[in-house]
Amino acid sequence: LLDISWYTESMKAGHPVEILDRHKLQEQQVDESKEVESIVPSYACQRRTTLENHNTVFTDALSLLAENAELSDEDGRGVAFRRAAAVLKALHSPVTDLLQLRGLPCLGGHSLRVIKDVLENGASSEVEFTKQSERFKALKVLTGIFGVGAKTAERWIREGIHSLPQLQDSAHTLNRAQQAGLEHYDDLNQPVTKAEGDTIGEIVAKAVMSVLPGAQMTLIGGFRRGKLTGHDVDFLITHPEEGREVGLMPKVVSWLESKGFLLYQKTTRNSYLESKDGPARPSSNMDRFERCFSIFKLPEDAKQGTKQTETLTEDTPEDTCSLTTPSLVKDEGSESTKRANLKPWRAVRVDLVVSPISQFAFALLGWTGSKLFERELRRWAGHEKAMSLSSHALYDNTQSKYLRASSEEEIFAHLGLEYIPPSERNA
Ligand code: DCT
Ligand code: MG
Numbered sequence: 001l002l003d004i005s006w007y008t009e010s011m012k013a014g015h016p017v018e019i020l021d022r023h024k025l026q027e028q029q030v031d032e033s034k035e036v037e038s039i040v041p042s043y044a045c046q047r048r049t050t051l052e053n054h055n056t057v058f059t060d061a062l063s064l065l066a067e068n069a070e071l072s073d074e075d076g077r078g079v080a081f082r083r084a085a086a087v088l089k090a091l092h093s094p095v096t097d098l099l100q101l102r103g104l105p106c107l108g109g110h111s112l113r114v115i116k117d118v119l120e121n122g123a124s125s126e127v128e129f130t131k132q133s134e135r136f137k138a139l140k141v142l143t144g145i146f147g148v149g150a151k152t153a154e155r156w157i158r159e160g161i162h163s164l165p166q167l168q169d170s171a172h173t174l175n176r177a178q179q180a181g182l183e184h185y186d187d188l189n190q191p192v193t194k195a196e197g198d199t200i201g202e203i204v205a206k207a208v209m210s211v212l213p214g215a216q217m218t219l220i221g222g223f224r225r226g227k228l229t230g231h232d233v234d235f236l237i238t239h240p241e242e243g244r245e246v247g248l249m250p251k252v253v254s255w256l257e258s259k260g261f262l263l264y265q266k267t268t269r270n271s272y273l274e275s276k277d278g279p280a281r282p283s284s285n286m287d288r289f290e291r292c293f294s295i296f297k298l299p300e301d302a303k304q305g306t307k308q309t310e311t312l313t314e315d316t317p318e319d320t321c322s323l324t325t326p327s328l329v330k331d332e333g334s335e336s337t338k339r340a341n342l343k344p345w346r347a348v349r350v351d352l353v354v355s356p357i358s359q360f361a362f363a364l365l366g367w368t369g370s371k372l373f374e375r376e377l378r379r380w381a382g383h384e385k386a387m388s389l390s391s392h393a394l395y396d397n398t399q400s401k402y403l404r405a406s407s408e409e410e411i412f413a414h415l416g417l418e419y420i421p422p423s424e425r426n427a
Contacts, residue, residue: 031348042105043384046375047090047416051226051426055088055095058391061127062088065114066129067214071150072141077110082372086427133222138162144189146181146295146349147174169330179294180264184347192348199302200233200338200350203261204252207236211251215239220353220367226423232349233296236367238360249290251355258296263347265294270354272392279299286393289363292352299342359392361405366391373425381415389415 053059066081083106088095098116101107107115117124120230130136141163164185174182181188201219208215211391218224225263237252239245251266256262262330269372271289355363366374366389381389387403388395394403405411410420 012321016393040087040104043380044086044090044373045420045425047427048420048424049086049088049090049427050413050424051317053089054093055091058088058095058118059085061114061118062111062122064127064130068136071136071143071153071313073154079372079375081111084108084373086106087117089427092318094245120275134162143169145178145185146176146188148181160332170203177266177293184295187347188349190346192231192233194223194228196346197223197230197233198350200298200348202236203302204235204256204352205348206254207255207259208248211255212244212248214241215248216365217243220364221351223370224422225370225426227426232351234351234367235353236360236363237354238357238363240357242357245290245354245356247389248350249292252352253294255270255294256296261293261297265292267292272359290354290381294350294352296348296350297345298348300346320348358404361407361411362389362393363391365408365411368425370420370425370427373427375427377415378419380417385415387415 028090045352059269061084062081066078066085069075069081085102087106096119097100098119100111101115102110114124114126116128138157138161139150142148142156142161143150145164154168156172159170161170161172164182167182184208197219200215205217208217216238218236219234220236221232222230223233228276235246239409240246253262253267254416255263268291270288270290353363353367365377378389381387383392386397388397394405394411395401396414397402400423405414405416409419
C-alpha cells in the first residue's frame with residue numbers, strides 16, 4: 001500500500017500524520033472513497049509539499065501537459081494538470097498501482113489516463129507526442145526568449161516562425177526586453193544556482209544599504225522554498241518605517257547601473273492604492289508593486305563565490321550591454337555558447353519588488369510561491385472563506401473589512417489554515 005502520510009484533522013492540532021491503510025478502513029466498515037477524500041485535502045495550501053518528490057516520472061509528464069496547455073491558451077486544462085501533479089508531489093512514496101490513487105482529490109480522467117499509461121508503458125504516449133510536436137517545440141524555443149509570452153509566440157508560429165534564426169530573418173522589430181532576451185538567450189535558459197543567487201543577493205543588499213540604510217531585503221521565490229536552482233532570483237525589499245520605501249527602486253537601480261551590474265532593467269511603479277482599488281482582484285495582484293524586471297550581469301569571479309564585485313565591474317566594459325548581436329542567433333546558439341564560455345560573466349534574470357512594511361507579510365506570502373500554492377491560497381480564501389487575498393492585502397467580504405497581518409503566520413490564521421512553512425509550499 002502507498003504510504004500517504006496525510007494531513008488529517010488531528011494534524012491540524014499538531015499531532016503526527018496518519019498512515020492510510022485501506023484494509024483497516026474496510027475493517028472499520030467505512031465508505032472507503034469518502035474516508036480517503038476527507039483525509040486528503042484538495043487544496044494545495046492545506047498540504048505540506050516538500051522538494052522530495054517520489055513520483056517525478058508522473059509529475060514530469062503531467063507538468064509537461066500543463067505547460068503545453070498554458071502555452072496554448074488553455075489555462076483551465078493547465079491548472080487541472082498542475083493540481084493533479086501537485087497531489088502526486090505530496091505523496092510520501094512512489095505510486096506503483098493505479099488502485100493506490102483511489103479517493104485522492106484532483107485526479108481527473110485525463111490525468112489518470114496519463115498516469116496509467118506511464119505505469120503500464122513506462123511513458124505517456126500523449127506526452128511523447130507533445131514533446132515531438134513542431135508546435136510545442138517552437139512554443140518552447142520562442143517563449144524561452146525573455147519578454148516573449150505565449151500570445152506573441154503563437155502569432156509568430158502562425159507566420160511560420162519556429163526557430164531563433166527564422167525570427168532573426170523575419171522583419172519583426174523586437175521590443176527592448178525581447179532584444180535583450182535574444183542576446184542573452186543561452187545564459188537565461190541555464191538554471192541559476194543558489195550560490196549565484198546568494199552572490200547576487202550580496203550585491204543587491206549592498207545597493208539597498210547604500211541608498212537607504214535600515215532597509216531590509218529578503219530572498220523570495222523558489223530559493224526561499226529551498227530550491228537549489230531556479231529560472232531567476234527574486235528579492236523583496238522594505239523599510240521598517242512606513243513610507244521610507246517610497247522612491248527606493250530607482251535609487252537601487254541607479255546604484256546597480258552605475259557599477260555595471262545591469263544588462264537590462266524595466267521598473268514599474270507601485271500602482272496599488274487600497275482606498276482606490278478596493279479589495280484586491282486576483283488577476284492584477286502581481287503587477288502593482290514597485291517592481292524591477294532585470295537582467296543582471298554576474299561576474300565570473302563573483303559566480304565562484306569570491307567577493308570581488310567592485311573591482312570586477314570596473315573592468316567590465318559598458319558596451320557589453322548593446323542589444324543587437326544578430327550573429328549570435330544565426331546558428332541557434334552555438335556561437336553564443338562559445339562566447340558564453342569565454343566571457344567572464346553570465347546573465348541572470350533578477351526580479352526586485354519593493355513593498356511598504358504594512359503590506360510586507362502579504363507580499364512575502366504572495367511572492368514565495370509556488371505559483372500553484374499561491375493560486376490555491378487565493379482560491380481557498382475566495383471559495384471557502386469569502387475573502388480576497390492578494391500580495392497586498394486580505395479582505396473579508398463578510399465583515400467588509402481588511403484583515404491586517406504582520407507575519408505570514410497571521411495570514412494563515414486569518415484564513416483558517418494551518419501554517420505551512422516555505423519549504424513545504426513546493427506544490
Ligand atoms: N507568482 C505567482 N503567480 C505568478 C507568478 C509568480 O504567484 N503568475 C509568485 C510565486 C512565485 C513568485 O511569484 C516568483 O515567481 P517565479 O520566479 O516565476 O517562480 P519561482 O517559484 O521563483 O520559480 P523559479 O525557481 O523557476 O524562479
Ligand atoms: Mg523565481
